[in-house]
Amino acid sequence: MATTGKQLFTTLTADGTLTLEVVETTFREPTGNQVLVKMEAAPINPSDLAILTSAADFENAEYSAGKVVAKMPEPFNTGQKARHGQRLPAGNEGAGTVVATGDSDMAKALMGQRVACVPGMAFSQYAIADAAMCLPLGDHTAEAGASSFVNPMTALGFVENAKIDGQKAILHTVGASNLGLMLDRICREDGMPLVNIVRKDEQVAQLKAQGAEWVVNSSDGDFMANLRHAIDATDAFYGFDPVGGGTMVDTCFKAMEQVAVSKMKEYSRYGSTQPKRMFIYGRLDMSPTTLTPSYGFGWTLSGWLLTPFLQMAGMETTMRMRKRVLDNLTTTFASHYKSKVDLDGMLMKDAILDYRRMKTGEKYLVTPWG
Amino acid sequence: MATTGKQLFTTLTADGTLTLEVVETTFREPTGNQVLVKMEAAPINPSDLAILTSAADFENAEYSAGKVVAKMPEPFNTGQKARHGQRLPAGNEGAGTVVATGDSDMAKALMGQRVACVPGMAFSQYAIADAAMCLPLGDHTAEAGASSFVNPMTALGFVENAKIDGQKAILHTVGASNLGLMLDRICREDGMPLVNIVRKDEQVAQLKAQGAEWVVNSSDGDFMANLRHAIDATDAFYGFDPVGGGTMVDTCFKAMEQVAVSKMKEYSRYGSTQPKRMFIYGRLDMSPTTLTPSYGFGWTLSGWLLTPFLQMAGMETTMRMRKRVLDNLTTTFASHYKSKVDLDGMLMKDAILDYRRMKTGEKYLVTPWG
Numbered sequence: 001m002a003t004t005g006k007q008l009f010t011t012l013t014a015d016g017t018l019t020l021e022v023v024e025t026t027f028r029e030p031t032g033n034q035v036l037v038k039m040e041a042a043p044i045n046p047s048d049l050a051i052l053t054s055a056a057d058f059e060n061a062e063y064s065a066g067k068v069v070a071k072m073p074e075p076f077n078t079g080q081k082a083r084h085g086q087r088l089p090a091g092n093e094g095a096g097t098v099v100a101t102g103d104s105d106m107a108k109a110l111m112g113q114r115v116a117c118v119p120g121m122a123f124s125q126y127a128i129a130d131a132a133m134c135l136p137l138g139d140h141t142a143e144a145g146a147s148s149f150v151n152p153m154t155a156l157g158f159v160e161n162a163k164i165d166g167q168k169a170i171l172h173t174v175g176a177s178n179l180g181l182m183l184d185r186i187c188r189e190d191g192m193p194l195v196n197i198v199r200k201d202e203q204v205a206q207l208k209a210q211g212a213e214w215v216v217n218s219s220d221g222d223f224m225a226n227l228r229h230a231i232d233a234t235d236a237f238y239g240f241d242p243v244g245g246g247t248m249v250d251t252c253f254k255a256m257e258q259v260a261v262s263k264m265k266e267y268s269r270y271g272s273t274q275p276k277r278m279f280i281y282g283r284l285d286m287s288p289t290t291l292t293p294s295y296g297f298g299w300t301l302s303g304w305l306l307t308p309f310l311q312m313a314g315m316e317t318t319m320r321m322r323k324r325v326l327d328n329l330t331t332t333f334a335s336h337y338k339s340k341v342d343l344d345g346m347l348m349k350d351a352i353l354d355y356r357r358m359k360t361g362e363k364y365l366v367t368p369w370g
Numbered sequence: 371m372a373t374t375g376k377q378l379f380t381t382l383t384a385d386g387t388l389t390l391e392v393v394e395t396t397f398r399e400p401t402g403n404q405v406l407v408k409m410e411a412a413p414i415n416p417s418d419l420a421i422l423t424s425a426a427d428f429e430n431a432e433y434s435a436g437k438v439v440a441k442m443p444e445p446f447n448t449g450q451k452a453r454h455g456q457r458l459p460a461g462n463e464g465a466g467t468v469v470a471t472g473d474s475d476m477a478k479a480l481m482g483q484r485v486a487c488v489p490g491m492a493f494s495q496y497a498i499a500d501a502a503m504c505l506p507l508g509d510h511t512a513e514a515g516a517s518s519f520v521n522p523m524t525a526l527g528f529v530e531n532a533k534i535d536g537q538k539a540i541l542h543t544v545g546a547s548n549l550g551l552m553l554d555r556i557c558r559e560d561g562m563p564l565v566n567i568v569r570k571d572e573q574v575a576q577l578k579a580q581g582a583e584w585v586v587n588s589s590d591g592d593f594m595a596n597l598r599h600a601i602d603a604t605d606a607f608y609g610f611d612p613v614g615g616g617t618m619v620d621t622c623f624k625a626m627e628q629v630a631v632s633k634m635k636e637y638s639r640y641g642s643t644q645p646k647r648m649f650i651y652g653r654l655d656m657s658p659t660t661l662t663p664s665y666g667f668g669w670t671l672s673g674w675l676l677t678p679f680l681q682m683a684g685m686e687t688t689m690r691m692r693k694r695v696l697d698n699l700t701t702t703f704a705s706h707y708k709s710k711v712d713l714d715g716m717l718m719k720d721a722i723l724d725y726r727r728m729k730t731g732e733k734y735l736v737t738p739w740g
Contacts, residue, residue, distance in 0.1 A: 050639040079664060083637045244663060267453040269420040270675055281667070288660040293614060293653045294449060297673030305640055305667040 003027045003036065003100070005125030006343050006368065007089065010051050014084045016077040018056045022066035022343045027126045032102040035110050035117075035131050040142035042094030042122035043335065044346070044355050044364040045150050046242070046282055052090050053356040054080065055286065058349065068347045076286075091122030091366070095137060095145035099126075107131040114138075116145040123343060125368045135322055140329055146365060147178075147335040150306070152325040154281065155183040157309045158240050159192055160317060165277070169193040171231070171239030173248050174284075175215060176203035177360050178335050184212045185332045193234035197227070197248075203360070218248075227255040232262075237274055240304065242282030249278050249301060250291050257295035271296015279304035284358055337365040373397045373406065373470070375495030376713050376738065377459065380421050384454045386447040388426045392436035392713045397496045402472040405480050405487075405501050410512035412464030412492035413705065414716070414725050414734040415520050416612070416652050422460050423726045424450065425656065428719065438717045446656075461492030461736070465507060465515035469496075477501040484508075486515040493713060495738045505696055516735060517548075517705035520676070522695040524651065525553040527679045528610050529562055530687060535647070539563040541601070541609030543618050544654075545585060546573035547730050548705050554582045555702045563604035567597070567618075573730070588618075597625040602632075608647045610674065615655030619648050619671060620662055627665035641666015649674035654728055707735040 007025040012018050030036045044052070054076055061070035072080070095116045101107040115134040119127035137145040162170050170187060174180050175196025187194035188211055196207050196215045207215045214234060216226040230236070237256050241249050253276055260274035276295060281304040291301070310318045325333050338361075341351050346366055355364040377395040382388045400406045414422070424446055431440035442450070465486045471477040485504040489497035507515040532540050540557060544550050545566025557564035558581055565584045566577050577585045584604060586596040600606065607626050611619050623646055630644035646665060651674040661671070680688045695703050708731075711721050716736055725734045 047639075082631055082634075083639075086637060088637070250658075261452055264452070267456055267458070269417070269453075270677075273678065283663045286663050288620075288662045290658040290660050291671075292658045293656050297651070297675040298678065300670060300672040301661075302670040303667030307640075308643065308668065 003126055007121065007124035007126075008091070008343055008346065009087045010090050011085070011087045012072060012077070012080055012083055014081070016072040016074070018054070018070045018072050020052065020068045020347055022347065025124070027128065030100055030102045030107065030128055033104040033107050033131045034102045034128050035098045035107050035115075035134060036100040037096040037115065037117050037119065037127050037129050037134075038099045039094050039096040039122055039124055039127050039368050041096070041146035042091045042366045042368070043147045043150075043337070044366060045092060045147075046284060046358050047150065048090055048092055048123075049356055049358065050283075051083070051088055053352065058352045058356065061349070063347070063349050066344045066347060068352065089121030089124065091124065091127075092120060093118045093147065093149040094122035094127070094366075095142040095148070096127070098134070101131070104131065110134055110136065114140070114142060114145070116148040118149050123346065123366055123368070125343075135326055137326075137329075143337075143365065144330055144334075148325050148329060148333065151179045151182060151335060152333040153310070153321055154306050155179050155186055156321045156324065157306055157313075158183060159186050159190055160313060160321065161304075161309060162192065162238055164313070165238065167238040169195065169234040169236035169238070171195040171197070171236040171252060173197045173239065173241040173243060173252065174360065175207055175212070176200075177242070178363055179242070181207070181210065182333060184210065188212075189332065193236065195227070195230040195234055195236045195239075224251075224255060227251075228259050231255055232259045238277045240279045240281055242280075243285045244280045244283040244289055245285030245287035247290055249280065249289055250294070252278055253291070253295045253299050257299075268296075271298060273298055275300070277302075281305070335363065336361070338362040340365045340367050342366070342370045343368050373496055377491065377494035377496075378461070378713055378716065379457045380460050381455070381457045382442060382447070382450055382453055384451070386442040386444070388424070388440045388442050390422065390438045390440075390717055392717065395494070397498065400470055400472045400477065400498055403474040403477050403501045404472045404498050405468045405477050405485075405504060406470040407466040407485065407487050407489065407497050407499050407504075408469045409464050409466040409492055409494055409497050409738050411466070411516035412461045412736045412738070413517045413520075413707070414736060415462060415517075416654060416728050417520065418460055418462055418493075419726055419728065420653075421453070421458055423722065428722045428726065431719070433717070433719050436714045436717060438722065459491030459494065461494065461497075462490060463488045463517065463519040464492035464497070464736075465512040465518070466497070468504070471501070474501065480504055480506065484510070484512060484515070486518040488519050493716065493736055493738070495713070505692055507696075507699075510699055513735065514700055514704075518695050518699060518703065521549045521552060521705060522703040523680070523691055524676050525549050525556055526691045526694065527676055527683075528553060529556050529560055530683060530691065531674075531679060532562065532608055534683070535608065537608040539565065539604040539606035539608070541565040541567070541606040541622060543567045543609065543611040543613060543622065544730065545577055545582070546570075547612070548733055549612070551577070551580065552703060554580065558582075559702065563606065565597070565600040565604055565606045565609075594621075594625060597621075598629050601625055602629045607644055610649045610651055612650075612652030613655045614650045614653040614659055615657035617660055619650065619659055620664070622648055623661070623665045623669050627669075638666075641668060643668055645670070647672075651675070705733065706731070708732040710735045710737050712736070712740040713738050
């Protein structure tokens, strides 16, 4: 018996037309290690927006029931030419109930269970998912489990990566995001000092209220002095940044180097020997990252993505991380949502203009059955 | 008996006054593993210019015999505040004859020998050097041995670093520099494909004449296509850049990613999984490095310096590299000089304005005894 349901698709054509539409779809039977999940909740993460909205003009788009057509400006249209003409599903992660399985034992064992999953097509009433990536949620609600992969595993991944690299502390440039608050809780549990950078006094208060020790506000006049002090006190020469564009990475490298230079006995034209490491794990700002020649040659900047990190860390570490997430789903790894929308609601002008801004702490949850 | 001779010093004061002067100096006796070298030749490398000229205004400086006083503009003056008021020697490397030694066996064995050395005060008639870093030159002239450390060990270091990192090929953004020509010779000896980027047709011809296989001219209209073709043919996802400022690193990452994406079967919003690695090992351009969001998250950019690399590679590798340099000093590792100047000549307006431009293939050699 064929399963049908609504699914969201995103299509960009060579002329720069981006179409988002909710389409009645027939889902094939899962095979092998696959399961078919009746989706109940899926978060809209910044990583979803890359193919959902990107830089398209949604102010002046054509809105109709279950459909939006918007123009993608250059250079963003040409930059995505690899997807031109492809009708892509969207939604990295979510939670729902397994209603059919392939014939592997792992898949069959999930039949009837509520699971968190990472199908890459979570903005849908049904999704085909890999059983190996499903996390049985037990008595937890789908809403509680919907965001149990991307943010929790990324935040945990930072701490695991820091430990692998022998670091004693971490710096995070967006301390008050959902992920940032989670990272702060993980770091305190693990005794790993964390320097949080935020932009507003309310965010300082929010982090302090949950117990954060080091929070510096980039809007303060003495931001650089405060940042240096926090780095000096914690040895945080290892940081993560989801903004990408602009000067924040540069600012962090500068502060790290100034702390290191202040401890040097002799001047060196090459800067300090203190290794300084920053990772860009998102691109909330699409403008160029600028790096000035202000911190010698002892620095490294990398892109950071969860999947290659998990491959590097190995299956055992990944399983340990997932278990920790499940064991602490409604505490350490709890996510909060500003609004809930159904699939058609995702494509309403007010909603798109709101969630695409990716404002700190204002995440949307999609409930595909309303 | 005290040894006296002329030595160059560079002093920057808090008000932004940079003074370069040749001063009659008394040199202390070497102790332990030190040797006193009567310097005969020393190259002016870009790394020396960081403390010698930096960004000071030598067009409008005050010139007198053996002395120049120039103004250092902001932000470069504040950026170097760690050296304010310090009278610094200059000159990383050179060659000369050992005229006195400390009492270690290693030092005593060098007495009377012509050596290449890395004293950090090579712009001087005498220099105290570490015996462990001295390379006995045998019958080679001081001029042949003067540049036997910085460029040869850096170029060899790139190849060693690439091998340690399991790379099959290298990219170099300034193919026709002294170091670039050397790197090309090393890579061909080692069967390591090298993609050379140059800016002029003459430089293409120069590299081709010495046997280079892959040379692309960034001034050509089809530069990007040629660069992609060279990367595709060689698998050069690992490059070195001495320019630092501007967009060259970004361009290399873009070309690497475009090659990797062209081989992907499925579109990914995160870009290719091909790791892309660039190193900035100099700062010929002090403007900011700009990185655009055009190559996913599978990239890493680092500063690269010789000393930390040698420490990481270990003494055995370092010794093997030095022996290779000595064995091939006038062939693979030969350097060429545009002009020779003595210490006073280094401080003449025409000379400073010329060597500070660091033009490709126009290196100066200092002969402190004239």
